[in-house]
Amino acid sequence: MCGTNPFPNRNIYHTFAILSKKVCKFFCLTVRLWCMLHARTDSLYLSKETSLKKQQAIPDNTDMIMDHPACMRKISQLIMVMKREVVPLTTALGRVTATDLTALLPQPAFRQSLRDGYLVASGIGEAGSDQIFPITGIIQAGNVTETVILPGQAIRIMTGAMVPKAGNRVIPQEECSKDNDMVRIPAHALGNLRTHIEEEGSEMAVGDLVVAAGTVLQPEHIGLLATTGLNEIEVFRRPRVGFFCTGSELVEIGSVPLPGQKISSNQHLLAGLVRRFGGEPRFLGTIHDTHAALAQTFAELRATECDLVISTGGMGPGKYDLIEQAFLEAGGEVIYNHLDLTPGKNSLCGLLGEKLFFGLPGPPTAVHALMNAVVGPALLQIQGVGTLYPMIISACLSQPITIRRPGIMQLRGGILSYSDGRCLVRMAGKHEPPSCYMVIAADRSSYKQDELIEVQLTATPFGPHFS
Numbered sequence: 380m381c382g383t384n385p386f387p388n389r390n391i392y393h394t395f396a397i398l399s400k401k402v403c404k405f406f407c408l409t410v411r412l413w414c415m416l417h418a419r420t421d422s423l424y425l426s427k428e429t430s431l432k433k434q435q436a437i438p439d440n441t442d443m444i445m446d447h448p449a450c451m452r453k454i455s456q457l458i459m460v461m462k463r464e465v466v467p468l469t470t471a472l473g474r475v476t477a478t479d480l481t482a483l484l485p486q487p488a489f490r491q492s493l494r495d496g497y498l499v500a501s502g503i504g505e506a507g508s509d510q511i512f513p514i515t516g517i518i519q520a521g522n523v524t525e526t527v528i529l530p531g532q533a534i535r536i537m538t539g540a541m542v543p544k545a546g547n548r549v550i551p552q553e554e555c556s557k558d559n560d561m562v563r564i565p566a567h568a569l570g571n572l573r574t575h576i577e578e579e580g581s582e583m584a585v586g587d588l589v590v591a592a593g594t595v596l597q598p599e600h601i602g603l604l605a606t607t608g609l610n611e612i613e614v615f616r617r618p619r620v621g622f623f624c625t626g627s628e629l630v631e632i633g634s635v636p637l638p639g640q641k642i643s644s645n646q647h648l649l650a651g652l653v654r655r656f657g658g659e660p661r662f663l664g665t666i667h668d669t670h671a672a673l674a675q676t677f678a679e680l681r682a683t684e685c686d687l688v689i690s691t692g693g694m695g696p697g698k699y700d701l702i703e704q705a706f707l708e709a710g711g712e713v714i715y716n717h718l719d720l721t722p723g724k725n726s727l728c729g730l731l732g733e734k735l736f737f738g739l740p741g742p743p744t745a746v747h748a749l750m751n752a753v754v755g756p757a758l759l760q761i762q763g764v765g766t767l768y769p770m771i772i773s774a775c776l777s778q779p780i781t782i783r784r785p786g787i788m789q790l791r792g793g794i795l796s797y798s799d800g801r802c803l804v805r806m807a808g809k810h811e812p813p814s815c816y817m818v819i820a821a822d823r824s825s826y827k828q829d830e831l832i833e834v835q836l837t838a839t840p841f842g843p844h845f846s
């Protein structure tokens with residue numbers, strides 16, 4: 380039977396398979412090339428469909444060290460903005476708008492008085508002398524009035540009340556003198572061109588933009604949107620952020636640590652910081668520094684309903700620092716495994732399937748710095764935030780700083796204050812939550828007192844924290 384073909388159609392299938400493989404390859408290359416040509420490094424609005432771009436963003440080389448700006452750019456490219464949901468406006472504080480929101484009602488919604496006073500009709504005021512008018516009615520805010528006003532009459536009117544068509548101007552009551560049913564209005568008040576009347580739609584017309592897409596809603600926005608007639612709005616879903624803490628020395632809050640053990644503070648620090656940046660924290664457990672425990676954790680992560688995952692600890696060069704190995708074994712793709720930044724140089728960012736993964740180092744100070752400098756901004760972008768925080772400002776150093784080991788960009792916790800018209804910054808104490816991070820340039824070994832230094836605010840649009 381040697382040489383005879385038991386499957387006569389096989390050659391055709393084979394040829395067809397090779398051909399389709401080539402067509403696919405050509406198509407993939409074309410798409411890839413298109414993506415490269417059209418890659419937008421500044422895009423905050425990449426959709427879930429941008430996986431090709433995502434693949435392209437992963438470096439092919441083995442150099443996984445990144446400086447802070449490069450890491451932020453790379454993360455921006457990988458961000459997949461959350462899906463949208465409709466929520467009542469009353470619950471939307473701190474949420475990010477998914478669409479431009481336009482006015483449903485004009486502002487003001489009717490012609491209104493801006494003063495408590497007397498409304499007069501047109502055709503008066505030219506006399507150049509004081510005039511006395513009979514008071515023919517009263518209009519309170521909220522009245523639906525059909526009141527008619529004629530020249531030579533005055534109507535008592537309140538701030539916010541609807542002004543009848545023929546009403547020409549409101550004279551503030553403190554400028555008038557009332558005597559029973561009559562009011563005397565002085566010539567200068569009658570001659571004043573300010574009408575104290577706000578025309579319907581003069582502040583905002585129906586369809587005017589009230590709040591742009593990508594805005595983190597503050598109390599002021601909620602008030603404005605309510606005024607303009609909106610009661611339900613479309614926002615980006617909050618990202619579910621899974622996090623776990625590694626360390627065989629860690630015990631839970633409430634237990635008395637045995638010698639060598641530590642209470643896991645990162646767990647509670649992270650839960651709060653994730654909320655500060657608009658995420659929903661989901662604690663996934665405290666994990667021992669063993670290969671088996673970490674492998675199991677990473678294996679379970681893929682099925683966990685989280686949009687982003689953070690770990691702490693296990694990032695150093697020690698024998699039991701196994702996060703990167705476990706991440707790779709679970710099929711993770713590394714974006715960087717070392718940052719040109721301290722604290723935080725021992726950290727990793729990568730993709731585990733569709734999920735963005737951040738391996739932060741163990742020390743809580745490093746967790747705080749990286750959450751502010753890297754992970755927090757990523758969380759804001761995932762929620763579709765248009766303008767990124769923390770903001771960078773300049774502050775005046777109220778003390779000199781000496782850098783012991785220059786050569787790497789450093790984030791130093793600082794405390795901001797305001798004095799004599801200047802924004803001042805000093806170094807935060809060891810256990811003092813920083814209100815900013817001073818950005819120490821790699822080439823600086825000292826800063827003088829009164830020198831201006833760049834600082835990144837740790838405040839976010841979700842709640843400013845100034846000391």
Ligand SMILES: Nc1nc2c(c(=O)[nH]1)N[C@H]1C(S)=C(S)[C@@H](COP(=O)(O)OP(=O)(O)OC[C@H]3O[C@@H](n4cnc5c(N)ncnc54)[C@H](O)[C@@H]3O)O[C@H]1N2
Binds near residue numbers: 643692697725742743
């Ligand atoms: N030989 C070297 N040693 C270290 C280097 C180095 O370059 N060469 N880098 C140092 C730096 S920088 C860092 S950062 C750490 C990285 O450490 P790990 O990410 O491996 O973290 P651990 O070793 O697990 O913990 C470090 C420290 O933090 C405490 N920790 C950890 N988790 C928690 C938690 N959930 N709550 C409270 N405290 C926690 C832990 O007990 C350790 O004290 O490596 C340096 N070493």
Ligand code: MOO
Binds near residue numbers: 720722723726740
């Ligand atoms: O990686 Mo360490 O966090 O430089 O502090």
